Amino acid sequence: MAEPQELPQLVGEFVDMAKTYVRQETLDPAKRIGRYFVFILAASLAAAIAAVPLAIAGTRAIVWVMPESDTHQMWTGLGYILSSLAVFGAAGVVMWGASR
Numbered sequence: 001m002a003e004p005q006e007l008p009q010l011v012g013e014f015v016d017m018a019k020t021y022v023r024q025e026t027l028d029p030a031k032r033i034g035r036y037f038v039f040i041l042a043a044s045l046a047a048a049i050a051a052v053p054l055a056i057a058g059t060r061a062i063v064w065v066m067p068e069s070d071t072h073q074m075w076t077g078l079g080y081i082l083s084s085l086a087v088f089g090a091a092g093v094v095m096w097g098a099s100r
Contacts, residue, residue: 063083
């Protein structure tokens with residue numbers, strides 16, 4: 001058992017050891033993860049910016065392929081529906097690939 005005069009020294013050592021442990025097990029790994037987070041954020045932002053014009057171009061291409069007739073609005077609506085399904089399908093494939 002520790003003597004009463006040793007208790008302040010033991011408490012100080014415990015506090016120093018606890019600080020070192022917290023820094024070693026939480027703060028240092030968080031700093032390493034933070035470095036990767038910047039690159040992940042930049043890549044996801046670039047992918048999102050690239051996906052919007054690609055989706056618009058795909059929509060215009062599908063609508064352009066649809067036949068023109070007196071029911072042109074129906075075919076245009078179908079083109080928009082098909083392009084929406086294509087975008088959702090591509091997003092599903094990306095999410096499925098990311099979860100593997």
